[in-house]
Amino acid sequence: MKNFTWGLVIPLLLFVSCVQDDDFSIPDTVDPDPAAGVEVQDFMWKAMNFWYFWQEDVENLSDSRFPDTPEGSAAYTEFLQSESEPGAFFDNQLLFSEDRFSFYSDDYVTLTQSLSGITKSNGLIFGLSRIQGSNEVFGYVQYIIENSDAAAKPIKRGDIFIAVNGTTLTDTNYSSLLFGESDTYTLTMGDIVDGEVVANDTEITLTKEVGLQENPIFLNEIVEMGSSKIGYLIYTGFIDEFDEELNAIFGRFKSNGVTDLVLDLRYNSGGSVNTAILLSSMIYGTNTKDVFLKARYNDKYQKVLEDSGTDLKRYFANKTKKGTEINSLNLNKVYILTTTGSASASELVINGLEPYVDVIQIGETTRGKNEFSTTLVDDRDNNYIYSPERTSKISSKNRWAIQPLLGRNENADGFSDYTAGLTPDIELDEDLTNLGVLGDLNEPLLERALSEISGTSAKRAFDVQLPAKPITNSKMYDPLKDNMFISDPPVIW
Numbered sequence: 001m002k003n004f005t006w007g008l009v010i011p012l013l014l015f016v017s018c019v020q021d022d023d024f025s026i027p028d029t030v031d032p033d034p035a036a037g038v039e040v041q042d043f044m045w046k047a048m049n050f051w052y053f054w055q056e057d058v059e060n061l062s063d064s065r066f067p068d069t070p071e072g073s074a075a076y077t078e079f080l081q082s083e084s085e086p087g088a089f090f091d092n093q094l095l096f097s098e099d100r101f102s103f104y105s106d107d108y109v110t111l112t113q114s115l116s117g118i119t120k121s122n123g124l125i126f127g128l129s130r131i132q133g134s135n136e137v138f139g140y141v142q143y144i145i146e147n148s149d150a151a152a153k154p155i156k157r158g159d160i161f162i163a164v165n166g167t168t169l170t171d172t173n174y175s176s177l178l179f180g181e182s183d184t185y186t187l188t189m190g191d192i193v194d195g196e197v198v199a200n201d202t203e204i205t206l207t208k209e210v211g212l213q214e215n216p217i218f219l220n221e222i223v224e225m226g227s228s229k230i231g232y233l234i235y236t237g238f239i240d241e242f243d244e245e246l247n248a249i250f251g252r253f254k255s256n257g258v259t260d261l262v263l264d265l266r267y268n269s270g271g272s273v274n275t276a277i278l279l280s281s282m283i284y285g286t287n288t289k290d291v292f293l294k295a296r297y298n299d300k301y302q303k304v305l306e307d308s309g310t311d312l313k314r315y316f317a318n319k320t321k322k323g324t325e326i327n328s329l330n331l332n333k334v335y336i337l338t339t340t341g342s343a344s345a346s347e348l349v350i351n352g353l354e355p356y357v358d359v360i361q362i363g364e365t366t367r368g369k370n371e372f373s374t375t376l377v378d379d380r381d382n383n384y385i386y387s388p389e390r391t392s393k394i395s396s397k398n399r400w401a402i403q404p405l406l407g408r409n410e411n412a413d414g415f416s417d418y419t420a421g422l423t424p425d426i427e428l429d430e431d432l433t434n435l436g437v438l439g440d441l442n443e444p445l446l447e448r449a450l451s452e453i454s455g456t457s458a459k460r461a462f463d464v465q466l467p468a469k470p471i472t473n474s475k476m477y478d479p480l481k482d483n484m485f486i487s488d489p490p491v492i493w
Contacts, residue, residue, distance in 0.1 A: 030068045031076075051301075053298050053407055058095070079093075086104070102404040106400055111401045117213050117239040121148065123149055125267060125475065127142055128140075129471060138197045139187075140159070153205075158435040158436070159189060160189060161187040163187070185205070186203050187204045219233070231260070232439070233264060235268055237270070238484075260335070270346060277292050278326065283331055295313075295407050298407070338361055351415065362424055365424065372485060373405050375403055429469070447462075
């Protein structure tokens with residue numbers, strides 16, 4: 001019986017275990033004609049055949065699809081050549097029809113850096129909405145990343161833009177104009193007048209910078225209202241490098257006697273599962289016997305795990321990865337602000353807390369992503385799992401990486417069916433005529449949460465004149481986008 005190592009990673013972290021099972025390893029499947037030039041497609045197929053959550057539902061990924069015979073090799077080679085461009089091969093030949101989130105990258109270095117919050121960016125975070133009755137779209141600024149090019153320019157939250165380099169934005173060109181190869185572009189700004197978006201005379205030029213890292217802790221403060229001390233946290237991404245800082249903030253909340261918490265996840269598209277567990281523990285408590293989630297993998301992986309008696313549950317935590325005691329508020333109620341951009345790990349926090357805490361969700365229905373992923377590269381000896389310690393082992397002929405969905409998380413009550421998103425208890429769209437200033441007590445969604453806490457909700461009308469209704473947002477064009485990463489897979493000996 002042979003041993004081998006496997007693991008799942010979030011960026012820059014490797015979790016390794018050994019499995020004593022001859023069947024539970026990357027199988028010696030058929031190989032293509034070495035002269036065919038399909039190394040990338042070959043890696044993609046083999047990695048997906050083994051790890052993909054919906055492997056059994058994709059005919060092209062069937063274990064019996066290509067027998068290890070000369071005829072099977074020829075058929076396999078022809079199949080890999082069916083799409084000359086690897087990205088098209090991944091999208092068109094390997095994905096399950098219901099999969100909205102698996103993706104690829106032609107450079108694993110860029111991908112793994114982005115998953116740690118390091119990207120090429122001008123610091124402008126925005127939504128895009130369609131002009132009613134038209135194919136034209138416009139952008140609206142959600143927030144600006146500190147120490148970015150945008151932070152040095154006269155542009156702020158709530159500003160409107162309608163064109164790029166003099167070209168009006170439409171639903172067919174916005175991707176190339178805003179997210180294309182050019183690092184510099186000029187925005188034509190606009191205003192909302194009588195419910196209509198119109199151009200003004202302002203133009204702003206922005207340039208994307210390599211290596212910009214966003215601190216996801218955008219704002220934290222304590223609001224005093226009567227006898228209540230309310231912690232307010234705007235958190236924009238679950239990035240584990242900032243876990244200690246996050247815990248320190250909850251330490252400040254705790255030492256100052258915070259009694260309520262407003263957690264703003266409106267612009268948080270996801271990230272590390274482990275960080276989601278830590279944040280949830282800071283809110284609810286540190287009882288390590290309380291189940292936060294249970295993971296489910298593809299059928300062949302799941303069978304091995306279950307047959308081995310492996311505990312697929314993850315529990316609330318009492319320490320960070322560095323061993324720091326978690327500062328928990330031990331709340332029985334929490335107020336969470338959401339938009340359609342709130343996804344994956346953000347939704348995991350809401351769903352994981354629901355069995356234990358009265359979660360009052362305010363805002364819009366969330367994205368609806370309940371699956372987790374990991375980074376796979378052409379390192380067969382490590383079962384295609386990316387490890388920063390093994391970059392020299394990655395095939396020199398292939399820098400591509402894939403980020404497929406590996407499994408699905410359910411909460412302690414067994415609930416995981418929120419592919420249509422998590423519906424708010426209090427619906428309140430962001431108003432393009434009054435986005436407000438983040439952190440200002442009169443910013444509509446924060447004010448709505450504070451009114452719930454103080455019991456004064458009836459005194460204020462929250463009328464929305466022009467709801468945002470974004471068709472997409474800038475974070476969806478970041479490699480991190482709406483992903484949720486497994487951080488510590490079950491260990492099997």
